[in-house]
Amino acid sequence: MASETNQQNEESLQITQLLEAEKLALENSQYFEQILDTTISICLGTSQSHFRLQMQCLNMIHKFFYLRKIESVELRRKNSTKLIDLLDYFIIQTQDQLPNYLIIQKCIEILNSVYDLVFVEMIKTPNENQWLKISKIRDFIIDQWPTSYPLLKLNKETDLSRSIGCKNAIIKLIGKVIQTHLPSPSNDSEEEVDVSTSMISENHIFLNSQTLNTQAQSLLDSLLDYIAGDVLITTPVFSTIISTLMVLFKTRPKFFSSKFLSFMLGYESQLKRNPHFEEDKLKVRMIRRFNDRLDKCFISFLLNRGFISKDPNLRSRFENKFRYLVDKAAALKQRGILDDSLDEEEDEEIKRIKRRKLEIQKEQEDKGNSFFYNESEIARSNDYKSIYSLINPQNKLSEFDMSTISPDILSSMVIAALTNASTEKLVKGLNIVFNRYKHLSVAPGTQWKNGVQENQNNPQFQEQDGNVSIKVEKQEHSEESDDDYDPTNDSGTRSMVKQEYGGVKLEGQAHNGSDYDSNLMDQSTSQRSFPTPGTHEDDGEEELNNGAYILPMPKQLELSQKKEHLQLIINNFIDLSSKQNGTSAVSVTQQADLKKVAISNWDDDSWVLMLSRLATRGLNNEELSTVIRETLFDHFKTDLKGKIDGIIEWLNEEYYCSLIKKDEQNLDVYIHYCTLVLDNLIPFLEASDRKIFIRLLSELPYLTKDMIWKIRSLCADPARSKLGFQSLLYLIMFRPPVVQFCIGLLKDIYQDSGNNEGLQNECRNYLKKYAPEEQVA
Amino acid sequence: MEAHKVLRSAGYKVRSYGTGSSVRLPGPTIDKPNVFPFTTPYTKILSTLKSQDTKMHKLTGVLEMTQRNVDVKKAPERWPFFNQPPQRLPDSEWSALGFEDELDFDIVVTCEERCFDSVVDDFLARAYFEGGDTLTGRTVHCFNVEIRDEHQTALIGGKAILKLADLLSECHRASLEWMNSKDENSDLLDVVPFEDRIPDAITKWQAEHPNLPLLYCVCYH
Numbered sequence: 002m003a004s005e006t007n008q009q010n011e012e013s014l015q016i017t018q019l020l021e022a023e024k025l026a027l028e029n030s031q032y033f034e035q036i037l038d039t040t041i042s043i044c045l046g047t048s049q050s051h052f053r054l055q056m057q058c059l060n061m062i063h064k065f066f067y068l069r070k071i072e073s074v075e076l077r078r079k080n081s082t083k084l085i086d087l088l089d090y091f092i093i094q095t096q097d098q099l100p101n102y103l104i105i106q107k108c109i110e111i112l113n114s115v116y117d118l119v120f121v122e123m124i125k126t127p128n129e130n131q132w133l134k135i136s137k138i139r140d141f142i143i144d145q146w147p148t149s150y151p152l153l154k155l156n157k158e159t160d161l162s163r164s165i166g167c168k169n170a171i172i173k174l175i176g177k178v179i180q181t182h183l184p185s186p187s188n189d190s191e192e193e194v195d196v197s198t199s200m201i202s203e204n205h206i207f208l209n210s211q212t213l214n215t216q217a218q219s220l221l222d223s224l225l226d227y228i229a230g231d232v233l234i235t236t237p238v239f240s241t242i243i244s245t246l247m248v249l250f251k252t253r254p255k256f257f258s259s260k261f262l263s264f265m266l267g268y269e270s271q272l273k274r275n276p277h278f279e280e281d282k283l284k285v286r287m288i289r290r291f292n293d294r295l296d297k298c299f300i301s302f303l304l305n306r307g308f309i310s311k312d313p314n315l316r317s318r319f320e321n322k323f324r325y326l327v328d329k330a331a332a333l334k335q336r337g338i339l340d341d342s343l344d345e346e347e348d349e350e351i352k353r354i355k356r357r358k359l360e361i362q363k364e365q366e367d368k369g370n371s372f373f374y375n376e377s378e379i380a381r382s383n384d385y386k387s388i389y390s391l392i393n394p395q396n397k398l399s400e401f402d403m404s405t406i407s408p409d410i411l412s413s414m415v416i417a418a419l420t421n422a423s424t425e426k427l428v429k430g431l432n433i434v435f436n437r438y439k440h441l442s443v444a445p446g447t448q449w450k451n452g453v454q455e456n457q458n459n460p461q462f463q464e465q466d467g468n469v470s471i472k473v474e475k476q477e478h479s480e481e482s483d484d485d486y487d488p489t490n491d492s493g494t495r496s497m498v499k500q501e502y503g504g505v506k507l508e509g510q511a512h513n514g515s516d517y518d519s520n521l522m523d524q525s526t527s528q529r530s531f532p533t534p535g536t537h538e539d540d541g542e543e544e545l546n547n548g549a550y551i552l553p554m555p556k557q558l559e560l561s562q563k564k565e566h567l568q569l570i571i572n573n574f575i576d577l578s579s580k581q582n583g584t585s586a587v588s589v590t591q592q593a594d595l596k597k598v599a600i601s602n603w604d605d606d607s608w609v610l611m612l613s614r615l616a617t618r619g620l621n622n623e624e625l626s627t628v629i630r631e632t633l634f635d636h637f638k639t640d641l642k643g644k645i646d647g648i649i650e651w652l653n654e655e656y657y658c659s660l661i662k663k664d665e666q667n668l669d670v671y672i673h674y675c676t677l678v679l680d681n682l683i684p685f686l687e688a689s690d691r692k693i694f695i696r697l698l699s700e701l702p703y704l705t706k707d708m709i710w711k712i713r714s715l716c717a718d719p720a721r722s723k724l725g726f727q728s729l730l731y732l733i734m735f736r737p738p739v740v741q742f743c744i745g746l747l748k749d750i751y752q753d754s755g756n757n758e759g760l761q762n763e764c765r766n767y768l769k770k771y772a773p774e775e776q777v778a
Numbered sequence: 779m780e781a782h783k784v785l786r787s788a789g790y791k792v793r794s795y796g797t798g799s800s801v802r803l804p805g806p807t808i809d810k811p812n813v814f815p816f817t818t819p820y821t822k823i824l825s826t827l828k829s830q831d832t833k834m835h836k837l838t839g840v841l842e843m844t845q846r847n848v849d850v851k852k853a854p855e856r857w858p859f860f861n862q863p864p865q866r867l868p869d870s871e872w873s874a875l876g877f878e879d880e881l882d883f884d885i886v887v888t889c890e891e892r893c894f895d896s897v898v899d900d901f902l903a904r905a906y907f908e909g910g911d912t913l914t915g916r917t918v919h920c921f922n923v924e925i926r927d928e929h930q931t932a933l934i935g936g937k938a939i940l941k942l943a944d945l946l947s948e949c950h951r952a953s954l955e956w957m958n959s960k961d962e963n964s965d966l967l968d969v970v971p972f973e974d975r976i977p978d979a980i981t982k983w984q985a986e987h988p989n990l991p992l993l994y995c996v997c998y999h
Contacts, residue, residue: 165973
């Protein structure tokens, strides 16, 4: 306790000294450089736990540069490059440690204030390393727009109105970068007046005007596109963009004026759709009103100050819009801000455009662009609720204790939910949960950070020479905490982890929450309670404590239920067959390693193999196998000719499986389904189906006499007799085991043909050639 | 000025301005208003009014309002419009309150849409004409609470503006509370910064004050 007080006193003393130094630097600029150097080294040398001290240092630098309390541009410019390392430390180097909001906001504003100064410095005294470093910081920050950086993300559209302070700072930075990277309209060589790429000499070793111009144009377009986007922008952000563009309107008119004016002329808040998940109608109506008012002020500014007086057509369009906005505001005022009837009275055109935008939004949602309120891939704490929750934390549902529902009902609810959820939505949700687990497992620094911070107030917490030791142990519950266990509260946690930081020494780290080593528990050392995943659930706490929790066995399904589920699986496979096209890529290595696997490439017919294997070898229940076979046959029956590949695949599997059974080799199933196939195919064969039918006869592994004799109807049909005889000819020539069946069939047809001379002649010819020993007249 | 009085009494640092070209008060007749240049001391205005038809001024409440203003500040000032001659009291009048310069505000509240438009127009002009040269990028949140210019309405409006200021202060306090908190992670994970709280706070305020339509925008100078 005493050391903590000492630390606080020391920090307060340092803050006081910094305030005095700031005053001195502002009063006497000759001390500025020295004070700045000291402040930067204090700031870099202070650990993140001394937030107030860091913040004070940054506040001072912010005043010097951003608020321009140091009036001399020359002095600020000369010292601007010193801040690069500081910005790099807070923005780039510590980005994985969940940055502090205010520190980041200050840093972005400081970056904004020094960017053009560093640019000038790079022209005067080129230093490529410094330029690369500040460019990296610049790009990193600009890439964060318009996310909720540095706050954890929720979802794309809610994030548009979060972290507004930092968002606005980034917009201003973008404005500064655009201004600096585009050439100045004047040829003024005084860099302090208007810093731009016009100052870069042609032979500069690393600054390329062309590249910088392109980057600026692209940033400019992104700002304008943001205004023109579908979603209603919150007023503070809208105001900041207008204010930033206003500066560019003056300083870079050549690149910008016409675009800016047309975007502002086209802005119509009524056409913007409400942000997803924003349910407060009054709030949305107010944002529209505020944005419209600013739009009106902007147009009034343009009209009254003569910016568009040279173009009567443009002026007239702006005047029309001005009148429209005045009328709209008057109508709203007359009705009262709480009256939402104006929302309902939109004209047909606006309604049509809005409907279209909603359709686009729906399409985007279907593509997985936005589904959940909380899409953060970082869990807010390491408990199951934080890992699995995808809804708004303010939603009452998030407070509901699911453990009060019986497991049966719960599983029915889960099954119903899974059945109704689209694949994209389910995949997105699972990916978010997966990433949260991943983050917790790969970022122990983040995971343990909460514990570290709190331990600084704990007398048992040990910090020596930068190495922090935390002993965490399994301990008996205190009686008071048993009933009120709160997973988010450290005081109620059961397990303790012993861990050392800094020394890279981990003793019994409980990554997964359940596999810690109880031998490492040490009652005598300093203790630190720490929540570990897996020990947070109220259910089964006692079992966990006894180390004997066993997951209950699921209930056995009835045969009818099994059939029902199996039918679902089969139907899913069959549905899959109608959707897929093409072959999935599989790496060569995998193919080489898994030569014996039946399916190494998933193609259009793989599902047949899966189901036929399941029917023949995967199920130990004939009834269930029959379900698969019947469903398969029913599926093929719909188009036997078109699905001949699948039929051959399936029947071959049936034959092979019957033969490899050692105890009984029974071909009944195979023969049954072959007969069914032939019975359903032959009546519908046409003369042109020769290839299909002969292929079937050639690839069926085993043919019985009954099967062969089914060809008789083909031979007897005048229109298809050619097909029948060609099939028999093929069998006689290429399948010796069935030759006698074919000869027998031919003889039988010959004898029964009666007056049909054509048929008799055909049979006679075949019999003479392939069975000369038979006596035919 | 009622809002100035109420806010000052509640402990806020306040300055008040007019946005017109001069101070106009009801005169002896409708077509003869009392017109005073800015910086005319309220005591002088009061004596002028008293020299006129006091019965009528009492009836309209002008006399009472001016008397109130005498207690609030020395003289009326004009908003420091960009590139226009200042019509305000010397800075020494305000420096004791901690104002660094003429635009050292976090919040600006206007009481008429016309005034709101003038202030926003002024900030747009500063952004355009000063550009990147002298513009520091200091943020100021501008609001308009529409109040009719009469004594009784001003009393109601003053209270509503105080409520708005209290809500904004609460937002600011709540967002900075974590600074002194030992558990910094609460900030890193679920903090709602000041600016993010404003839209919800003013929506709540508007729902409670449906007859005082609000305007809002963020300006920079």
